[in-house]
Amino acid sequence: MMDTAAFLDACRALLGEANTISDEAAMAPYLRDWRGRFTGRALAVLRPADTGQVAAIVKLCAEARIPIVPQGGNTGLVLGSVPDASGRAVVLSLARMQKVRQVDPVNRTMTVDAGVILQRAQQAAAEQGCLFPLSLAAEGSCTIGGNLSTNAGGTGVLRYGNTRELCLGLEVVTPQGEVWSGLRGLRKDNTGYDLRDLFIGAEGTLGIITAAVLKLYPQPKASVTALAALESPHAALRLLSILQDHCGASLTGFELMSAFCLQLVARHFPALPQPLAGRHAQYALLELSSSESESHAAALLERALGVALGEGVAQDAVVASSAAQSRGLWHLREHIPLAQAADGKNIKHDISLPVSSIAEFIAGTEPKLQAAFPGCQLVCFGHLGDGNLHFNVAPPPGVANEEFLHSQEAVNRVVHDAVAAFGGSISAEHGIGALKRDELARYKSPVELNLMRAIKNALDPLGLMNPGKIL
Amino acid sequence: MMDTAAFLDACRALLGEANTISDEAAMAPYLRDWRGRFTGRALAVLRPADTGQVAAIVKLCAEARIPIVPQGGNTGLVLGSVPDASGRAVVLSLARMQKVRQVDPVNRTMTVDAGVILQRAQQAAAEQGCLFPLSLAAEGSCTIGGNLSTNAGGTGVLRYGNTRELCLGLEVVTPQGEVWSGLRGLRKDNTGYDLRDLFIGAEGTLGIITAAVLKLYPQPKASVTALAALESPHAALRLLSILQDHCGASLTGFELMSAFCLQLVARHFPALPQPLAGRHAQYALLELSSSESESHAAALLERALGVALGEGVAQDAVVASSAAQSRGLWHLREHIPLAQAADGKNIKHDISLPVSSIAEFIAGTEPKLQAAFPGCQLVCFGHLGDGNLHFNVAPPPGVANEEFLHSQEAVNRVVHDAVAAFGGSISAEHGIGALKRDELARYKSPVELNLMRAIKNALDPLGLMNPGKIL
Numbered sequence: 001m002m003d004t005a006a007f008l009d010a011c012r013a014l015l016g017e018a019n020t021i022s023d024e025a026a027m028a029p030y031l032r033d034w035r036g037r038f039t040g041r042a043l044a045v046l047r048p049a050d051t052g053q054v055a056a057i058v059k060l061c062a063e064a065r066i067p068i069v070p071q072g073g074n075t076g077l078v079l080g081s082v083p084d085a086s087g088r089a090v091v092l093s094l095a096r097m098q099k100v101r102q103v104d105p106v107n108r109t110m111t112v113d114a115g116v117i118l119q120r121a122q123q124a125a126a127e128q129g130c131l132f133p134l135s136l137a138a139e140g141s142c143t144i145g146g147n148l149s150t151n152a153g154g155t156g157v158l159r160y161g162n163t164r165e166l167c168l169g170l171e172v173v174t175p176q177g178e179v180w181s182g183l184r185g186l187r188k189d190n191t192g193y194d195l196r197d198l199f200i201g202a203e204g205t206l207g208i209i210t211a212a213v214l215k216l217y218p219q220p221k222a223s224v225t226a227l228a229a230l231e232s233p234h235a236a237l238r239l240l241s242i243l244q245d246h247c248g249a250s251l252t253g254f255e256l257m258s259a260f261c262l263q264l265v266a267r268h269f270p271a272l273p274q275p276l277a278g279r280h281a282q283y284a285l286l287e288l289s290s291s292e293s294e295s296h297a298a299a300l301l302e303r304a305l306g307v308a309l310g311e312g313v314a315q316d317a318v319v320a321s322s323a324a325q326s327r328g329l330w331h332l333r334e335h336i337p338l339a340q341a342a343d344g345k346n347i348k349h350d351i352s353l354p355v356s357s358i359a360e361f362i363a364g365t366e367p368k369l370q371a372a373f374p375g376c377q378l379v380c381f382g383h384l385g386d387g388n389l390h391f392n393v394a395p396p397p398g399v400a401n402e403e404f405l406h407s408q409e410a411v412n413r414v415v416h417d418a419v420a421a422f423g424g425s426i427s428a429e430h431g432i433g434a435l436k437r438d439e440l441a442r443y444k445s446p447v448e449l450n451l452m453r454a455i456k457n458a459l460d461p462l463g464l465m466n467p468g469k470i471l
Numbered sequence: 472m473m474d475t476a477a478f479l480d481a482c483r484a485l486l487g488e489a490n491t492i493s494d495e496a497a498m499a500p501y502l503r504d505w506r507g508r509f510t511g512r513a514l515a516v517l518r519p520a521d522t523g524q525v526a527a528i529v530k531l532c533a534e535a536r537i538p539i540v541p542q543g544g545n546t547g548l549v550l551g552s553v554p555d556a557s558g559r560a561v562v563l564s565l566a567r568m569q570k571v572r573q574v575d576p577v578n579r580t581m582t583v584d585a586g587v588i589l590q591r592a593q594q595a596a597a598e599q600g601c602l603f604p605l606s607l608a609a610e611g612s613c614t615i616g617g618n619l620s621t622n623a624g625g626t627g628v629l630r631y632g633n634t635r636e637l638c639l640g641l642e643v644v645t646p647q648g649e650v651w652s653g654l655r656g657l658r659k660d661n662t663g664y665d666l667r668d669l670f671i672g673a674e675g676t677l678g679i680i681t682a683a684v685l686k687l688y689p690q691p692k693a694s695v696t697a698l699a700a701l702e703s704p705h706a707a708l709r710l711l712s713i714l715q716d717h718c719g720a721s722l723t724g725f726e727l728m729s730a731f732c733l734q735l736v737a738r739h740f741p742a743l744p745q746p747l748a749g750r751h752a753q754y755a756l757l758e759l760s761s762s763e764s765e766s767h768a769a770a771l772l773e774r775a776l777g778v779a780l781g782e783g784v785a786q787d788a789v790v791a792s793s794a795a796q797s798r799g800l801w802h803l804r805e806h807i808p809l810a811q812a813a814d815g816k817n818i819k820h821d822i823s824l825p826v827s828s829i830a831e832f833i834a835g836t837e838p839k840l841q842a843a844f845p846g847c848q849l850v851c852f853g854h855l856g857d858g859n860l861h862f863n864v865a866p867p868p869g870v871a872n873e874e875f876l877h878s879q880e881a882v883n884r885v886v887h888d889a890v891a892a893f894g895g896s897i898s899a900e901h902g903i904g905a906l907k908r909d910e911l912a913r914y915k916s917p918v919e920l921n922l923m924r925a926i927k928n929a930l931d932p933l934g935l936m937n938p939g940k941i942l
Binding site for chain 1: 575576577578579580600621622624628630632633635636645649650651652653654655656657658659660661662663664665666668669671672673677688689691708712715716717718719720721760761762763771823824825826827828854856857858859894895896897898899900901902903907911914915916918919922923925926927928929930941942
């Protein structure tokens with residue numbers, strides 16, 4: 001077996017000094033997680049330039065039995081892209097692999113390296129008159145490889161699906177250092193097992209995604225945004241149904257925000273205008289897109305909102321009358337996490353439920369939290385159309401945030417037990433990483449865990465691919 | 472190890488005499504494939520009533536080392552649901568498992584047993600005001616379990632995706648006879664490996680799908696159909712782009728039909744009206760659906776067709792002015808396979824390509840076929856919007872169909888080599904089964920085949936699940 005010194009020499013020979021980083025200070029940004037909760041250690045940070053170098057590194061790691069932590073933009077929220085504290089692993093950063101290999105507007109596909117930053121991918125599509133609809137808060141920093149490995153969600157899922165649904169083909173370096181060239185730009189392909197979807201969402205534990213063929217869509221001609229005031233989550237569900245029935249695929253956004261969320265935003269970002277604020281329990285941010293025109297989108301939205309107001313489903317509503325007003329409404333939604341951060345740490349849950357159970361879930365779970373942690377404050381918002389809630393729990397007034405974090409385990413138990421009872425998911429869009437590994441083991445059936453372990457052992461028998469994540 | 476007689480006794484005790492069929496005549500319909508090209512043999516046909524009985528049978532089979540061929544409606548086209556000639560296997564028919572377990576119109580999901588016939592599933596959704604958009608020729612006979620196991624395509628893929636994209640959760644009996652309860656009705660769920668998509672399209676070689684949660688959509692208010700006449704496949708691609716840009720997700724159908732296809736239909740079904748026929752090289756059947764109204768759909772379609780005619784992309788077009796006329800246009804498309812069958816056997820290829828390569832593929836491959844098989848006749852039609860062509864080759868006039876079938880291997884080589892050169896798929900929507908197993912081995916890379924084998928061996932180490940299919 002190759003020893004560590006020989007391994008590092010071989011890496012330097014392959015990648016050059018500049019891309020074989022072992023200096024502690026230079027490694028630091030690769031070892032600390034996005035939220036700054038954990039800093040791991042590593043033998044080195046390796047920065048290959050292309051797929052061939054990734055494959056060569058993986059072969060060296062297999063020879064030297066060195067664990068590999070693949071890393072994209074390192075913006076993950078579940079400690080999936082940072083190494084553990086052992087210092088045995090290398091971080092394999094895909095950040096230098098930034099080629100947009102091809103944009104094909106007729107096939108409506110784009111082939112990109114894993115290290116391409118999401119925003120750059122969006123731009124490359126737009127330059128050819130197409131839309132790459134994946135959109136999320138970290139889009140200026142996160143990479144396509146990370147989006148795929150975590151099956152990222154975001155605000156466009158209602159209409160366009162998760163990252164999984166936006167990918168047609170992959171190139172992957174296997175744990176043996178071989179290259180699977182599955183960069184197919186096909187809408188239909190029934191030739192054997194769906195390896196693509198196995199690697200998507202596997203968080204780098206089964207291999208390293210080095211490139212992908214992504215689906216593009218026609219650019220909508222116009223989008224119109226509205227804010228509706230509602231008396232309850234139940235009313236929000238009825239509004240969602242009305243909008244889906246009237247607008248079909250034109251409905252491209254449906255975000256729920258509780259009054260408390262908007263109060264937090266008002267407290268920390270008082271300059272943001274808040275139409276309708278202060279008098280209602282819940283708010284829905286709606287977005288309609290049209291392949292025809294802005295007036296078509298606006299008329300369709302006004303008609304559907306008219307029905308909702310007429311039936312008493314919505315209490316009030318305002319339709320943005322300009323692109324600037326639309327952006328202003330989205331800013332409200334986007335500033336909720338920022339307002340939370342300014343307010344101090346809270347206990348976060350990224351959950352999903354059958355859409356039809358959401359009102360009942362909220363109504364049942366909030367009292368349980370109040371009973372166990374009197375005075376705690378629920379920061380509940382999210383992608384209602386996808387059944388995805390960010391169901392965060394802040395301390396009671398007067399209790400220090402850091403102190404409240406000691407209750408994290410107990411708070412998780414209340415929330416996740418309720419999620420499980422409704423057939424929901426304890427990680428809707430953030431993944432498992434190292435952070436939720438124990439939770440996964442708790443809530444998955446032994447049959448499902450055994451199937452996952454069998455696949456992991458079959459593809460990565462040495463257990464070197466992102467160890468300690470997921471399983 | 473349990474012997475065969477004891478195995479059959481145990482099956483009878485479990486399922487009853489009536490559902491443990493070993494009489495040759497009674498077994499016959501389960502052993503013959505849909506196109507009547509092959510009849511296999513079996514030890515018995517077993518008809519469990521529920522998931523528990525499926526699991527019990529699989530355990531018995533594991534004990535007695537008896538291979539299992541799962542079967543739904545037995546409408547597959549690649550010998551995937553019939554046993555081989557050895558007579559060692561049992562056929563496990565899901566046909567008795569026909570419960571629609573739940574329809575949830577708010578979550579837009581439906582939970583059904585694997586044996587539910589597709590048309591029944593469509594009806595159950597429609598009864599709740601929802602659309603289950605999977606639609607294909609065999610829908611009156613095929614089952615949801617079969618649709619999932621083969622990842623069926625059909626005419627709705629352009630807008631709604633393949634069966635894979637229409638499934639949120641599965642219940643599966645593993646090769647060990649355990650039940651994986653993955654019946655989750657969630658739009659977002661990032662908790663570990665995507666087992667669902669691994670079982671979908673695996674053709675029963677990794678386990679037996681016993682139930683599924685399917686996605687539903689709002690029923691469109693209206694659909695309008697049109698027929699456009701075109702001078703070439705290249706013009707069809709331009710028309711597709713124009714329609715996608717103008718109509719977005721409202722475009723729900725785009726089928727290409729060559730003049731020769733419509734001539735075949737005219738010859739064998741002279742009563743079917745054929746607007747525009749006889750003077751053009753290619754035809755596109757278009758369908759637009761609207762969540763608003765029929766007049767909206769018609770206006771949108773007419774506007775887009777006006778652009779196409781104005782730019783010289785389409786040579787002529789007719790928009791159906793009634794539901795009956797729309798059905799008439801679809802009948803033309805649906806009668807192509809029937810006309811082919813009436814004309815005698817031909818050599819079929821179910822291929823897909825990047826949409827942008829289709830014109831070049833047809834232009835390059837037809838001369839190669841003519842050079843190798845002078846006078847052969849191409850029956851080329853299909854789901855152009857998905858890049859999926861049924862690229863069938865009929866004998867030269869005067870050559871007997873049965874005689875031409877002797878050239879099948881050589882014809883396949885010309886077509887599939889060209890498909891591979893364009894990065895296409897040799898099985899777009901029909902799957903591999905036993906029929907295309909050798910073709911798969913020829914065109915897949917060793918890396919991909921090894922990944923598939925590793926998964927197969929990990930999940931089904933005894934190799935009892937639908938042996939001889941895919942791998």
